[in-house]
Amino acid sequence: MSDIPVITIDGPSASGKGTVAERVARALGFHFLDSGALYRLTALSAMKHGVALDDEARVAALAASLPASFRDGAVWLADEDVTDAIRAEAVGEGASQVAALPAVRAALLDRQRAYREAPGLVADGRDMGTVVFADAVAKVFLTASAEARAERRYKQLIGKGNSASLSALVADMQARDARDTARAVAPLKPAADALLLDTTLMDIESAVEAVLAHYRSQQGN
Numbered sequence: 001m002s003d004i005p006v007i008t009i010d011g012p013s014a015s016g017k018g019t020v021a022e023r024v025a026r027a028l029g030f031h032f033l034d035s036g037a038l039y040r041l042t043a044l045s046a047m048k049h050g051v052a053l054d055d056e057a058r059v060a061a062l063a064a065s066l067p068a069s070f071r072d073g074a075v076w077l078a079d080e081d082v083t084d085a086i087r088a089e090a091v092g093e094g095a096s097q098v099a100a101l102p103a104v105r106a107a108l109l110d111r112q113r114a115y116r117e118a119p120g121l122v123a124d125g126r127d128m129g130t131v132v133f134a135d136a137v138a139k140v141f142l143t144a145s146a147e148a149r150a151e152r153r154y155k156q157l158i159g160k161g162n163s164a165s166l167s168a169l170v171a172d173m174q175a176r177d178a179r180d181t182a183r184a185v186a187p188l189k190p191a192a193d194a195l196l197l198d199t200t201l202m203d204i205e206s207a208v209e210a211v212l213a214h215y216r217s218q219q220g221n
């Protein structure tokens with residue numbers, strides 16, 4: 001337990017939680033943890049070392065000693081800038097696979113909790129409010145329909161000059177949701193005390209405002 005306030009923002013893929021969490025952190029001057037990046041880094045590291053993504057012991061060993069750092073807006077694996085590499089769809093897919101392994105989740109637990117530093121932390125992921133920071137002062141579960149999320153991811157990919165198929169993205173989104181929701185450890189689900197925020201028809205600014213309002217309403221409770 002700690003007096004340092006934590007705001008958790010959990011939700012499915014492309015629900016906008018990363019962007020919302022980063023802006024909430026900036027508005028409050030808090031630290032920011034993108035926990036999904038740690039799972040992505042673990043998957044990328046396994047791929048680079050030729051370790052099968054279902055080899056629980058070896059993937060967990062890589063996760064436990066991940067030479068990862070977040071510096072100057074970039075993500076590093078040892079001395080390699082992997083900011084773009086970890087965002088590839090194949091790495092996201094791999095992240096979802098390694099995230100289903102209990103030993104991998106256990107290996108990343110302390111590392112995630114170490115981000116809790118004054119004056120506060122905004123943490124985004126799947127199990128921030130249910131497992132990693134169960135004592136968070138304010139918890140939010142961000143959702144949007146699979147179609148809306150696929151459309152956001154589509155625009156992101158096209159914007160970066162990649163080709164993409166909207167129908168393939170909807171199918172991928174649904175498959176990833178199903179795996180994240182059905183897994184035995186730390187499944188994707190709202191904490192009992194989380195505010196549910198459906199952003200299907202909401203822009204980022206309104207979502208950020210709603211999270212800040214929720215945090216203010218919880219302070220002093």
Ligand code: CDP
Nearest residue numbers: 013014035036037039095096099125126127
């Ligand atoms: O961008 P997107 O939301 O798809 O991915 P992400 O947040 O970077 O997370 C990548 C994958 O890591 C997800 O599909 C989850 O399976 C997993 N993850 C998790 O299990 N627990 C977390 N706290 C964060 C991510």
